[in-house]
Amino acid sequence: MAPRGFDRIGPRGAVSSTHHLGTAAAAGVLARGGNAFDAAVTCGFVLQVVEPHLCGPGGELPAVFVTASDPVPQVLCAQGVAPAAATIERVRGAGCEIVPGTGLLPATVPGAWDGWLSLLRDHGTWELADVLEPALGYAAGGFPLVPRIPGAIGTVAEHFRTHWPSSAATWLPGGRVPGPGEVVRLPALAATWRRLLDAARGPGREARIDAARDAWYRGFVAEEIERFARTPVRDETGRDHTGLLTADDLAGWSSHYEDAVLADAGRGWTVAKCGPWSQGPALLQQLRLLSGVDLELPGGVATADTVHAAAEAAKLAFADREAWYGDAAGGVVPVAELLSDAYTTERRALIGSTSDGGLRPGSPGGREPRIGVYAATPGAGRGAGTEGPGTGEPTVSPHGVARGDTVHVDVLDAAGNMISVTPSGGWLQSSPTIPELGFCLGTRGQMFWLEDGLPSSLAPGRRPRTTLSPSLALRDGEPRVAFGTPGGDQQDQWQLCFLLSLIHGDDPAGGAHALDLQAAIDAPTWHSTAFPASFAPRGWEPHGLVVESRLGADTLADLRRRGHAVDDSGAWALGRMCAVGTSAGARHAAVDPRSGVGAAIAL
Incomplete structure (x- = not known):
């Protein structure tokens, strides 16, 4: 781990964004x-x-x-x-x-x-x-x-x-x-x-x-x-x-406006996300699946057991994303069942001791899942013959080399207005x-898929199932943190890493569960690539797991023994997290140091 950073703290407001000029402009507005x-x-x-x-x-x-x-x-x-x-x-x-x-x-x-x-x-x-x-x-x-x-x-x-x-x-x-x-x-x-x-x-x-x-x-x-x-x-x-x-x-x-989807994240925390026209509920499903798992993140650094469990939970949640998420105009998305205790318990039992390489959507409420032929084929995006300027969203490569992707903004003011975009x-x-x-x-x-009958099939007037996924967390019913990151399919996996460190990590110097926002952002990150990608050419890799080397050589070796195809992306490569929050009346701001461009200001 690099030397630990600390939250920016002020009494009147907090801003975090992926570019320092955006953060400065927003802070000027609050001032x-x-x-x-x-x-x-x-x-x-x-x-x-x-x-x-x-x-x-x-x-x-x-x-x-x-x-x-x-x-x-x-x-x-x-x-x-x-x-x-x-x-x-x-x-x-x-x-x-x-x-x-x-x-x-x-x-x-x-x-x-x-x-x-x-x-x-x-x-x-x-x-x-x-x-x-x-x-x-x-x-x-x-x-x-x-x-x-x-x-x-x-x-x-x-x-x-x-x-x-x-x-x-x-x-x-x-x-x-x-x-x-x-x-x-x-x-x-x-x-x-x-x-x-x-x-x-x-x-x-x-x-x-x-x-x-x-x-x-x-x-x-x-x-x-x-x-x-x-x-x-x-x-x-x-x-x-x-x-x-x-x-x-x-x-x-x-x-238009709509109600957020909420789920318990443990230890008094609740997370609010966009509906299933986004991938937002996938973060909630991962949190629910891991609620019955012993999680260890000493100093915010996840153990091999924790990374393995999180990776397997991500595979299950994102398989459900493929089978069930989409614009409600195309049919009812069974969000309540996907987040229910019974369904979560059933799915958690599928998390084994080794990496599973299959695409395993569930059957909420007894419904039969359907995944298209292209999505069901591992590596289908390889050799797709595409040419020209790129592959849609210029998100991170499978090797974790950051090429950009999108942006993020979090703001909190003195009155208590809080927003994540x-x-x-x-x-x-x-x-x-x-x-x-x-x-x-x-x-x-x-x-969109060009196959009929899928929850994200192309149709006039339908919203694509977007990867964009801002977040807000409450503790004991009070809004506490707004956070998010660019990253395409990785957004709700990197946010999971942040939340696990924030909620379950402990700082030996500060007592149990004492990690602040910056320390949780700085913690080593990982993500799975073992489900269909959202961006052209839309391939996926069974057992694929991209990690930061700061998890430790022993942890990476353990994950490989469990069957994960581990891709070491380097020490500081994954994520562009932003976060603002409130604690004891103060306003906190933190930002990912990985890009070198983002900035956080409290005032």
């Missing part, structure tokens, strides 16, 4: 009297500019939050839906076995603008122009590229030059890949935001925000998206395809820049 929602929205817009390889204006977001007046966790779903023309027959007719991870075919309705503005209107206090000001300043005036952005651009530079000229014009100044620290400007995006602010007119704050929402979903942005989507562009299939989004698709959609999509490398708007579309539709 000037804004609340947690004002600060989160401000940070979210900044991240769209300064982490463009990880999120963008054309993406989406889920959020879990509580307000100062209501401690019951709520969810904002700003995940856009499949276009009306998006049918299995239409996409298969374009020569696709799975939905491509790049280009225009996988685009869903962009949800981020409506989501952020809904949070601002309903729970914030500031004007849209004020929360957008820092991001607009970076887009117009320039921002320095963190090292991973040039790397991401470099992997797609030739594709940009050959097939996506609008992206080349945006990201290849003078035809070259910009260097780390180089200042880049996004004038087209700045102009789009100015037009949206010009449209934000009305007799009151809410009316002004709604007018800006209309300008996006029923105005010039929607019209330009439809026009651009009609142009064939090269995607990872190696062929040119048009998109399916229309202005009517945008006009007929809006974000995981924005994503609209990555610069997964879809061509729309020149008149200055941003690209998201490709979340790649999470």
Whole structure:
């Protein structure tokens, strides 16, 4: 273990995000009297500019939050839906076995603008122009590229030059890949935001925000998206395809609120997650499965027994994700049964002493699980013949080499408003820049299957089963921690590592169960790859287990003896966790040191 870090602690508020400029902007909002929602929205817009390889204006977001007046966790779903023309027959007719991870075919309705503005209107206090000001300043005036952005651009530079000229014009100044620290400007995006602010007119704050929402979903942005989507562009299939989004698709959609899904995490803790249109309940299933297991994490470092049990629990939970999770519009998802005592006990009995290499979904309520042919085939994504700019979300590789993925924001204010948000999509490398708007579309539709009858089969108006998974934890019924991480399929496994360290880890210097947020984030991490991936080409590896070497050589050897195909990713390689919390009236903030870009501030 490296020397232990400590929480940032202050009396008035706390912010943690995946980029220091976003965190600084949000902290500035809190310092000037804004609340947690004002600060989160401000940070979210900044991240769209300064982490463009990880999120963008054309993406989406889920959020879990509580307000100062209501401690019951709520969810904002700003995940856009499949276009009306998006049918299995239409996409298969374009020569696709799975939905491509790049280009225009996988685009869903962009949800981020409506989501952020809904949070601002309903729970914030500031004007849209004020929360957008820092991001607009970076887009117009320039921002320095963190090292991973040039790397991401470099992997797609030739594709940009050959097939996506609008992206080349945006990201290849003078035809070259910009260097780390180089200042880049996004004038087209700045102009789009100015037009949206010009449209934000009305007799009151809410009316002004709604007018800006209309300008996006029923105005010039929607019209330009439809026009651009009609142009064939090269995607990872190696062929040119048009998109399916229309202005009517945008006009007929809006974000919405719903109840969070809750489950007991032990020792007085309860965790709140988004519903099964996300992978959020998979974290809850893992926690429930492990509630009957002896867990040992001395100093936050899990033993071989604990890592093995967690990996086997993850396989069971994510097999259920594949068989049962999806948009409720496609049928009822049996969440209550999946989290029930009886079902959990039945599934826990499947955790043996050695690694299981099968995909074993359960039968909640006696229902027969169904997994598609492609998903049921280990390694199906190998040699898929994809080409072009990437494989959808640029998440971690099987070897744990971080290439980015998405972003995360947690904010807590003095009044007790607390929010966790995981924005994503609209990555610069997964879809061509729309020149008149200055941003690209998201490709979340790649999470649909092109097989009928599955809970996540492609269908018009359906939400893809997203990996985006913010979290909020309560202790003894009181909201205590907001947390989350980028990482695609790994999000709810790295969050499990964090929670196990926080709840079950002990600090010899501070007494039993005394790990703070930073120590729990710093603890060694792991994840399984033994279930179907959510991103193209969507393969999986039986027995696959990626670990950080800080678990210890003896632990890794023990895991290999148990049959795990252990991939040592290095000492500090897995996760980009963020967290804020409250304890004894103080506000705490912590952030993952692994990326070197995130920041946490308490004030």
